[in-house]
Amino acid sequence: MPRARNAKSLVLVLEVIRGSGVSPQNTPRKDLLASYVEIDFPEITTKKAMSIRKNKDLSLLLGRPEDVKLAHGGTALHAPAYHLIPLDLRLPPGQALGNALNSDAGAGLLSPNLPTLLLFECVLVYMRPAESEALIQWFVDYFSAGDDVMLNNLRARNVDLPGAESYPTFDSLLQRFLRHGFDASHALTLREIRRTYISHQELERISQLEMLDEIEELELVLQHYAITWGVKLYERNGQSLKANWKGWALRAPEDQQ
Numbered sequence: 001m002p003r004a005r006n007a008k009s010l011v012l013v014l015e016v017i018r019g020s021g022v023s024p025q026n027t028p029r030k031d032l033l034a035s036y037v038e039i040d041f042p043e044i045t046t047k048k049a050m051s052i053r054k055n056k057d058l059s060l061l062l063g064r065p066e067d068v069k070l071a072h073g074g075t076a077l078h079a080p081a082y083h084l085i086p087l088d089l090r091l092p093p094g095q096a097l098g099n100a101l102n103s104d105a106g107a108g109l110l111s112p113n114l115p116t117l118l119l120f121e122c123v124l125v126y127m128r129p130a131e132s133e134a135l136i137q138w139f140v141d142y143f144s145a146g147d148d149v150m151l152n153n154l155r156a157r158n159v160d161l162p163g164a165e166s167y168p169t170f171d172s173l174l175q176r177f178l179r180h181g182f183d184a185s186h187a188l189t190l191r192e193i194r195r196t197y198i199s200h201q202e203l204e205r206i207s208q209l210e211m212l213d214e215i216e217e218l219e220l221v222l223q224h225y226a227i228t229w230g231v232k233l234y235e236r237n238g239q240s241l242k243a244n245w246k247g248w249a250l251r252a253p254e255d256q257q
Contacts, residue, residue, distance in 0.1 A: 033081050038082075045084050170187060174186070182232045184246040
């Protein structure tokens with residue numbers, strides 16, 4: 001997938017099988033990566049950390065020698081964009097992941113504001129369903145905090161959005177009209193409008209005016225905003241309107257269809 005210049009993302013790999021995993025030399029380009037985080041059993045991370053430190057070529061891929069450091073008695077390893085964390089993922093995630101990622105060494109490794117790829121490599125099948133569901137839910141809750149971060153940033157600038165908290169999800173926007181008896185309700189995020197309903201020529205014209213390079217960051221922001229509309233149809237003399245107003249929507253330009 002094409003990426004905007006200087007865009008950053010994050011990869012989190014969770015492993016439980018001995019000898020499995022994505023080795024650091026196969027990670028995506030460092031200039032496109034904010035962090036690459038691996039989590040595995042301590043006995044596995046210890047061997048991997050030692051292998052990295054002993055292999056000069058492999059260690060150099062992660063940064064300068066002084067920036068590649070062992071931690072937690074040699075069970076963990078931290079570099080500018082690579083982090084190897086020892087953890088038993090079967091433990092309650094609120095305790096285990098929370099402590100590991102909020103420690104001094106792990107602080108800032110995850111961010112709800114960054115596009116993040118979670119790789120569960122031979123993990124979930126070896127966990128009890130309750131354990132795996134709790135693990136997945138922890139990540140859902142963590143990254144959902146991105147909306148709270150945005151609202152907190154706005155409050156810090158004395159901008160309050162009292163109507164946002166009651167409609168925290170895309171589907172809840174539709175219910176704003178449907179619960180009042182509207183016949184239909186539709187919503188489009190500004191990201192979707194930009195991608196689907198604005199012609200390529202217009203996007204190029206705007207890009208020349210704004211000189212915007214961070215397209216992915218822009219789309220992350222646009223995903224938080226939506227245009228919502230409802231349709232309420234009334235019968236006249238027992239007859240409904242002939243026009244299909246329920247399906248009324250924006251029309252994509254010809255070069256987007």
